[in-house]
Amino acid sequence: MCLIALAWDVHPRFDLVLAANRDEFLDRPAAALHRWPEGIVAGRDLRAGGTWCGFTDAGRLAMLTNVRRPGAVLPDAPSRGEIVPQWLLGDADAAGFCDALGAARHNPFNLLAADLVRGEFFWTGTDHPAPHALRPGVHGLSNAALDTPWPKTVQLKHDLAQALQRHDDVDPLIDALLLALSDRTPAPDAALPSTGVPLEVERYLSSVFIAMPHYATRCSTVLVRERESRRLVAVELTHGPAPFRTRVELPRWPAEPAVRVAGTVQALL
Template structure:
């Protein structure tokens, strides 16, 4: 289980943001991972999976890419990507690791639609996923892309939007995604200062309120229904739960702050973890 809330605004006022992201990564407590860092070779900011056979894939990341504007001169755009798995679908034999989807998009030069077109023309198979890409440039581009492979759904959101994604299709969201998205929107509309905003977003990501009943979650994940119905997952009997919170803020002046809170490994007692904080800043 993972959950993502994002907000885009191409024309922010003072104290508003072009992009706000709040997301949880849920994973087995024993699965090894690296905390977020900026890769010196590619410039991509991301945490990395270190599971044998899946090394250096990621669930989320961002970077700055080059692009050509209308004058055919080189400009810059900020790119963000996040992956959520689709739960409850049949497994694909010999499926490739889905974590490579985020990294290959961020490391490449293709736009998100170009990347998805190339992906669909390969023989590589993946288990079910939602792949989200956000591209923002000073030339006015503000687009959020969504691609799902089971079933095939491609969506584009332009301009100002507040959206939530989880481990189901976008047409059948879990109740925690719907209710969490509403609370996320309320937090944004309060026009808080940055420290207050980060605190409220973190509180949202740590919320253990159970959002039941939920027919879609019951259909896809009937085992563990109650513990999986909250934004912050603590499924102790399965050795699984929320391990990482990430907040990304891109302000009116194109200053970016990437904040990650992740459980320090090894995770001995997930009820009382040690949290490691990473803060990375850059500007467009």
């Protein structure tokens, strides 16, 4: 992902709402949202094998953005997309995962991750390798630190908050957020961050939805969980010459009540 807005524990009906865009080079092959053989539900980078956002039936969720720092990119670093499956398929808690991750091995990144069985939701990354607990609220993440007020991050957080005020049903909420994620309005020059890329590129990258000749928003994802029923609905809109939607629903997420004991998952009887 390159832009994420999420509402965590702020709405009476929906305790988790996520709206995100994945921006990537157009020639990088990818598969749309689907269930992997390993049990992950996510899109997939078909070049390196990882992903930018995914979840599992067991209540683990992760999403990743790169940090825009052109001078710090190492061509031989491992793919950042491998970090998301490592969290999703692991059983470590946040502190143990971050200790073992070795964030410095990767090119600069941010990771938002959750384990809803343990009740953990945290942010970590290159510049903050320890897990930082995510507090209830509306948060935004792009290619800088969490809640850095870049114009598109502020705009998407605003649109998410407005959508939650206007919609109490899942499908209208999803439609409103997909519309917000399609916004191609560039920020004024005076509001642009300075991230080491040319001004013309900074302008292109300042909108919620990016449309450049070789680099663009490839897909938009909305995820909604209902607080009482724990029903999860995830919708991905894949952009391109023939756009299409993929929808995944879990009637309860996590799928079964569970408690983790000494690194294992045991169902509650």
